[in-house]
Amino acid sequence: MESTVLSACLLLLLLGWGDGAVLPPDVLDTAPEPSMVELIQLFQDFMSRFNKTYSNPEEQHRRLLIFRQNLATARALEEAGQGLAQFGVTRFSDLTEEEFRAQLLSPMPGHTLRPAAQSPSKPAPPSCDWRKAGAVTPAKDQGLCGSCWAFAAVANIESLWFIRHQDLYNLSVQQVLDCSRLQVACGGGFPWDAFTVAWMYGLTQEEQYPYIGCQSLCKSGHQAVASIKIFQFLSSDEKKLAAHIATRGPVTVGINANLLQFYVEGIITKNMTCHCNPEEINHAVLLVGYGLAPEKKTPYWIVKNSWGPEWGEEGFFRIYRGGNACGIASLPVTAMVHEGAFDAAIESCPP
Ligand SMILES: *[C@@H]1O[C@H](CO)[C@@H](O)[C@H](O)[C@H]1NC(C)=O
Ligand SMILES: *[C@@H]1O[C@H](CO)[C@@H](O)[C@H](O)[C@H]1NC(C)=O
Ligand SMILES: *[C@@H]1O[C@H](CO)[C@@H](O)[C@H](O)[C@H]1NC(C)=O
16 A cells, blocks of 8 residues: 555655756656655655654654655646656655645635736736846745745845845845734735835844744834835736836735645646646745746746745746736735935846
């Protein structure tokens, strides 16, 4: 029974991944089924790589079984991904899908809240990556706090501030958690809760007000280095969204993040998205650019997550662009930062 759900293809892929060697799918498909011994080896590697300990042997065994189930899910996702994305072991591989959602995600009912707003009508250039302009700070780690909404909004302000003023700061997410009006800030919120804090107080630097991953008292007296004048909802039309990003900068969006529990790297393709209902937004992230993969001419978004730089593609992921994949275009919102009279704005996004 042990070997039926875990595919050898995934096993080899996982073993190869740490060394940067990913075997081509046709090699993997001929590999034999792994044994329980191999599964345990994989699980031990997982435990040491992510520094996991369990309170007792029963719990460890239970986590092993969840791990095995998750490998099977990752394998199924990878098959649906047509070779463009790798799914496998992540630091969430010992969590059930329910635990993952409860610990990291927070449902965001958003559809009724979205008024229309103006977006540029100019067509979008074929590709754009604000990371190449130095406009995006490294991906942060929200830890076990449902603070994605604050990370996504703060990352939006960081990038827009840089594009407008050429000063890149890591801005304080903790300040946003502490000073928001939310009773339980780690229980989830909306990006506009964070924009409201930035609008009222301005944001100080992360160094001055470091992240502790739980809500505390709002501390004043820190020097604000960035502030916003307003925030606005954008059109869900992905062509307009791309044009907006290329000309103005990164945009905060909601997403159904269920698939991301298993994401390793690559582009999450269109026909995987039946695994993430676009109506069930439960995470907030930042669109920092987009492109077109030469393989199968797949258009994709480049997205900044808040699960640390070790997760995904140095903390980022790519997902199909054009079909509201996992609801990624259903809730775009952005701040508008204050403009300094003498500052020059960066005019366009590097391709
Ligand atoms: C691993 O966990 C132990 C105990 O929780 C902790 O003391 C140690 O700093 C952790 N190491 C790393 C690399 O995270
Ligand atoms: C995904 O879509 C492609 C065509 O776009 C199709 O050939 C393939 O069978 C699909 N895969 C799955 C698992 O549905
Ligand atoms: C932001 O913080 C990261 C660590 O998360 C650090 O590597 C980076 O240099 C910082 N960037 C700035 C502009 O302070």
